Amino acid sequence: MTLRLFCYKNLLLFFLPIVLLAQVHKKDLKQLPYDDLKKFFWDNERNPKKQLEYANAYLIKAKSENNPVQKARGCFLLSLLAENEKALHYLDSAIVYTKNLNDVKFPAYAYSGKGYVYKKQFKYKEAIDNFLIAESLAKKNNPDFYYDVKFSIAVLRSEELGEVQEALDLYRECFNYYKDKAVRTPQYSYSFQLVIFALADAHKALQQSDSATYYNKLGYQESKMTKDYRSNALFTLNEGANLVLKKNFYAALDSIKKAFPKMIFYKDQGNILASYYYTAKAYDGLGYKDKAVKNFIKVDSIHNITKRITPEFTSGYPYLISYFKNKGDAASQLKYITKYMYIDSVLQINYKELTKKLQKEYDTPNLIIEKESLIKSLKEDKIQSYWGIGTLLLLFIPIGMFGFHQYKLKKQYRARFDFIMNQAIVTNDDRIPVTETKKIKPNPSKIEDIGIAEDLVNQILVKLTHFETQKAFLQPNLTIQMLSETFDTNSKYVSKIVNAYKEKTFIQYHCCPIKKKPN
Template sequence: MKNFIGLQFFLLFLLPITMLGQTPKKDLAKLTYDELKKSFWDNERTPKKQLEYANAYLVKAKEENMPIEKARGCFLLSLVLVSENDKALRYLDSAIVYTKDLNDTKYPAYAYSGKGYVYKRQFKYKEAINNFLIAENIAKNNNLDLYYDTKFSIATLRSEELGEVNEALYLYKQCFNYYKNKKIRTPEYSYSYQQVIFALADAYKALNQTDSATYYNKLGYWESNFTKDYEINALFTLNEGANLVLKKSYKTALDSIKKALPKMIFYKNNGNILASYFYLGKVYDGLNQKDKAVRNFIKVDSLYNVNKRITPEFVSGYPYLISYFKKNGDKENQLKYITKYMFIDSILQTNYKELTKKLQKEYDTPNLIIERESLIESLNNDKIKTYWGLAILFIITILATALALYQYQLKKKYRSRFEKIINKSDELIENQDVNSEVKRIKTNITKIEDIGIGEELIKLILAKLNRFEKENGYLESNITVQMLSTTFETNSKYVSRIVNVHKGKTFVQYINDLRIEHAIIKLKENNKLRKYTIQALALEFGFNNAESFSTAFYKKTRIKPTYFIKKLDVV
């Protein structure tokens, strides 16, 4: 229930437009920029007309050679062509080129934010985040509204697509604290403010903190009712209905969802029409009306067939359908929904999404494959499926089996690496055998003879390095070989060479390995640290950001820090 969010940067473009009257379609070249923009947005549900106005806007800007207006024209065209990803990206890149040196309060930040949204639609989350961060960085200095709007876009991506709800919640709260001090019932801020309220309610619902979700649903309902934003108002009603399902208040939930569904249909909000049917299914299941629950979960599947978009939140209807048809001996429908469920699971995994732990426990891939093969055999014996149908199903099964085996082997490797780390008390396993280690030591002895440093100086620097390690000097962020050499009162080349020879690694690798070894010990000893975010842990252990910490951790241990922490909590 979050499909109404994510387009807010489009709306920011709309806000500065003055309240002009409807412009009749005449000679578009004679219209002003504001009139063209107004006409563009007045035809929001008519893309062909929007395309005419956007093209006219860009033509006018090029004729008058106005860089900022050329950028806006390109941006408008990207909105119309948002479903044609490559074209939209080309126009947004042009907008960036036109305005990169203008220091405008909106461009090129809008264009970078627009690119983030396009990449998000393509499931290219890394590229999306990168462009949102560029937009956020630009806006931070000259447009705080856009800065927090972009921060919100980053939060929704992390929450909806990557499942990082706690991290997103932290960002949502920052946005909420910013907007609540604005004129929240004016057109300029009401929509953004209500979006943030909805995001908070939805995040708390996802975390099963139902009382907090109810608080923000009620606040959002009140605010959207005051500003007469009826679609968002209905979304708060629907979201509270879903929240009441978690509270098992099924009758009250049913009333809320039935009130919201007609409005979702009226506004053609396909994502939340699907959400409405999903939670109706959950309600009827809670009321023990299984047939009605099945009818609603089938409607969810029908909407997926049309729109080809679904999030992990709404996938649990498929195991319900599989179980229902299995109990009723309907093998054909049982097989149909197993096939669909496995296909959606593979798509979600490809797009870096994950099914919930509950779904994984109820219908993990190996069990589905076994059940699928049994059904195929049964249907074949009954001559229900044709030869080609069985061949296709067989190929899908083979592919699914290969995927399951690959995931199993990967998990097995991770478990093995984790156990090696846990069982090693003073140092980490470096994935080197004894022979290779002996060879390295012999090589180091040979190198010592060639480095051209006196033996006494080597001993002195090694002693200082030993003290540096014992005093945890490596936890200081931004430590460099030059800084350490100054502290040691010696030449940086000497320190670098001695680290290379005696430690068998570069200076950067030496520092990072010390930090990771320290991090592993502390995470094992202190369970409070395990509750930190990856960003907070990075700073705690001397790294400047989460990415550099995660990279160094994986390079040292061959597992990700999130996996290591998760496994520590269950050891």
Template sequence: MAHFLWSKTLFLFLLPLALLGQVQKKDLTRLPYDDLKKLFIENEKNHTKQIEYANAYLAKAKQEQTSIRIAKGYYMYSIINKGTKSICFLDSVIKYSRNTNDIDFPAVAYTEKAYELKAQFKFKEAIDNFILAEKYAYKNNIDYYYEIKYSIAVLRSEELGETIEALNLYKECFKYYKAKEVRTPKYSINYQNTIFALADSYKALNQTDSATYYNKLGYRESKFTKNERYNSLFILNEGANLVLKKNYKAAFDSIKKALPKMIEYKDEGNTLAAYYYFGKVYDGLGKKSEAVKNFIKMDSLYQKTKRITPEFTSGYPYLISYYKDKGDKENQLKYLTQYMYIDSTLQKNYKELTKKLQKEYDIPQIFLEKETLIQSLEDQNTKSYWGIGGLFLITVSITGFGIYQHSLKKNYRSRFEKIMNQTEISNEHLTNTPNEEIEIQTNNNKEDIGIAEELINQILEKLKRFESKKEYLQANVTIQMLSTTFETNSKYVSKIVNTHKGKTFIQYINDLRIEHVIVQLKKNTKLRKYTIYALAKEFGFNSAESFSAAFYKNTGIKPTYFIKELG
């Protein structure tokens, strides 16, 4: 079931803020930092205004050269961006706050970076950043330390299925909060979050009595603090727990009571959970058609949010089997396709699942029966023919997708092994070769390019030294820049690189960088924890996209795959 997490904006609200009136744009940098922060938050729905206030905050901080203020300015930018852009700004937050001993930073930045990585399904990198956040919070903010520990536990339980490991972390958090004033605004939410997590974990482990104990505790605490949302959440979770106890009538009553509140509070994750457990209740009561209706509602919510945890995926095999028994091959394939896609998204073993599905749900047989289906439906209206066409396309898509995935994985693995089996690349050799020992070998078979041989040799020697010193790792290396350094004509450098290196100047620079990247990633495990954007900047590329494109062109695989296989 979905857990509640603190948002970035909520965090900013916790900071001291001052009330202020309207100010002109030109006067923004004269405002106190807290006032700029206040304006930034108040304009949450006005992106242009937020950028203005973030600009003013950061400009003021840079003018005063205050590291922690600069960090907080970049943090504002991280809030109004998502994904890779947000991570880029968070890296700047970390850079400027790392040595400040601030109560919140860089721990908050590492935490938010972890959330962004989690959203990209980069769970290992997310945990690494959570752990770094823990390290800083433990020194400067013990309350926040336990919030981070809770976040790590949520990731491990919901995304990685490591329920027992997560449960131990939840117990640590529970012990900490029990010693606090848990019915005060400062601790009540975190305490109730932890109680819910314990109940949910025991439910996942099928320890239903323990789950009931914590659901009842959470119900009492949320009732006392008048937290209607959490109160409904504990009712829903106990309903799910009653499904495991096969007390379907009581389960139905609990879920029915909680569902309207989940919808009212727009809690889509737990609304999906409610429909899933309604499906389980109806199945337990032998009402298959009603179970199907609720699993379809569950799928509709997934289609809207594109978020689902492994706990709820068993609704799809139920739908597939139901439509298989009904002989409805179109819906059978529809939910089969959906299930396969979700499985690949959750990064399970796609190949094994494909074999299982082909065996259990007769994909080859469905394909072979296409002609029979056409014959049996030929008297129906035009709409039916569209259905047959769709069925055929879905079947072909599933088969093709499976073949493609298998072929792609095989090719990627082959290319990866080829890279790993290669001897250390040429620029690695140059690293260990003293400059005075570098020899220039010219190829006498090269075509005449209209440049004196002595000049060619001079430029080749300078290129060798350029490679050995790894000057290609500098950002924005251009042929004009290099020609000026070499004290020669850019056309000469271009011709010599084309002829003697067999590639364009841009390809030449990019290949040198990628070859160096591969060597460094093999040797340096710390680099494997970098984001793609950070790697791009580290090795001279202007963007994550240009780095990924160059890596793929050089190796035939994506950098994310290469790093993942390195382990």
């Protein structure tokens, strides 16, 4: 379950105003107290243009008074409205203003803010580095924020790096800290419920469904007592996902449907994706494959918007690939192979568990072979999928192990080999169709040993005979894969038949396929 963290906003509770004043004209904003500027900033959360006015006024006021802590807070506010490098620039300025101060919030808040910016950019090493600095600073004089940062590190390790067990230990530390606080007061209720959710989610990820249910129920009761309807819906959704793992599919669908309207209301894209994903898993468990596919496709549509997906939600892609393959829908099959491989190429360094899933569930080399076959098929059938094919070709650039240069060489060698083989079939006045070549009687004992059908063995032996007769083995850099493709068969079959009937490895056979007659 994607944690829709509000930790970043949780850092900003100190921005709540003490006194609410009437709206002031823009030119007089800097005359307002800092607390009022902060209040107006958050009152206009759905109006970034207004927020920018108040944040700028805050920083101008702080600079005019040469107040380093307030300058840092002004920069921090502006960083919330910026993206990427601009946001980092504001946060770096906040660090410079307060680096030599012993303030309880700065520069620790700025370092934590940088951690979130880097996390959003998928730069997880940089994110961890900044979170650790923030944690170290907070440990000295701000225990509440110290555990906020510890929690952020745990979430990054769990969701982004797949290190769930390691994160679980950190979640427990946070839980033990908060449980002794006034957890139903505004100061601690949100943080406490967030940690409970994380514990439930981690246990679910580790297939410890009973423990997940325990924390989901605890969180549900706590959020109900504090009237936090958003958190309440999250616990309902998470238990729905947990019920899928318990194979209680009807109850799972009921819980997910109850929570889903809140996810829509709060525009929570991460948990909208989670809702579709576990709805698909529930329908699959009930045998409604078409409904499962419909929801897995919605998962993909959310990923197209957010550009973010965690290892938990990737198994929908092999499902879609298999489904459309069975349906004979080559265009859709190619589309989801492309997307699945894109996720692998972009995230495999950071998403350790995702890489394991890819290797286990759909081996990457097999995907490459299947893609090439699908492209050829689509071209022959004149299916209009040029956009998908173009995207596919572009994806080969970041996949070094299957580099474009090697692909071109392979095509060149294949073309040369095809030319030689075509010459072998039709030469001058001697035209001998392959289909008319005398059948070679395979040895029954060898057929049983290699486990390949007699007709297939005979076909491959006939083609190997032409290969030898026309001296196609002289083609340099010939591989068993190239030969197998020319024969329209599997490389494993060719290898087994060469081993059994020619009594050689393929490399030996390539060098000298025909045994010399004894003198």
